[in-house]
């Protein structure tokens with residue numbers, strides 16, 4: 215935790231809040247581009263594509279930067295496909311990874327020539343009925359799951375995702391029945407790993423399955439690449455080591471079988487660290503011996519701490535210079551939502567604050583704005599981008615009351 219720091223070392227938080235309002239999401243273009251490049255350089259295998267998992271953040275201006283860096287995208291809904299096309303992604307650079315979607319959503323993708331991944335026998339039937347003869351990708355549930363919280367483990371026996379290995383025979387039958395060709399296999403075992411072992415094990419398993427599908431031309435290992443939310447304690451994911459191990463796995467497989475396109479689907483890794491959330495302290499109080507710092511950031515603006523008990527580093531930026539002094543006891547940082555669970559940080563050592571001080575919640579570029587809501591009829595905040603030449607640009611205005619009911 216740092217006391218009084220510029221946003222991305224570039225601009226004063228109060229200047230931004232005065233100009234654009236509070237709360238405010240702020241993004242840094244240089245970091246975003248850097249993370250895109252790190253993922254693109256993960257392996258040197260020639261037919262390798264990085265498909266940004268846009269659910270992490272669909273701001274069209276950020277999507278444009280990601281497209282400019284040469285990444286493709288995945289989509290979970292017509293809304294995401296729509297925004298991606300707005301950002302200039304052509305349909306051949308989009309994959310619709312549906313889960314329990316209605317036929318109309320598949321039709322939206324079909325009408326635009328977007329490749330579809332289905333993740334149940336029933337969804338494969340639906341696609342077969344509305345688009346017989348098509349190419350299709352199967353999302354496999356490899357029986358291995360991983361993730362930072364039970365709610366984000368997306369493979370294994372207890373999750374709703376993917377086609378179980380035992381059902382693959384039936385999947386082949388359905389595809390044959392509708393004259394469909396299974397040209398891709400994908401999976402996503404879960405979100406946020408900082409050690410690559412489970413990712414590698416699952417990738418190996420998926421390649422093993424691909425060996426039994428001679429028509430498969432593309433294998434997608436999914437996302438999940440973590441970032442160190444706890445700056446002092448957690449180590450960065452060792453991308454060099456993971457890349458080498460992945461590369462070895464792929465090369466070995468290709469030597470025995472055939473060339474295949476390899477894809478990965480990082481969401482968080484691409485955008486998380488390029489975003490911070492700024493807010494203002496609105497109230498300070500002592501409630502029966504507990505110290506509460508009230509601010510204008512509730513779980514309507516950032517839900518991760520409430521939904522997954524996620525930890526984000528917090529910086530306090532005083533309204534005017536003061537000497538640093540920490541509270542005698544750990545503090546609770548609470549938002550304005552009418553629920554007792556609206557707590558951003560539990561029992562955290564924080565500096566003595568005053569009303570009007572700014573706070574900066576770090577690493578909120580992924581699953582921040584994307585998961586924000588209008589709960590309590592609060593308004594979605596603005597988003598601004600600090601460009602590479604340090605210009606500041608509004609990339610989405612804050613909502614106004616009329617947005618709640620025109």
Ligand code: LLP
Pocket residue numbers: 267269270288311366368401402404405406436437438439479480481482483518522580581
């Ligand atoms: N591919 C698929 C099919 C996915 O379901 C996901 C995430 C990703 C890729 C990207 O995963 P990532 O690289 O971002 O870990 N809201 C949660 C994370 C939910 C992730 C859901 N699926 C959070 O804030 O931690």
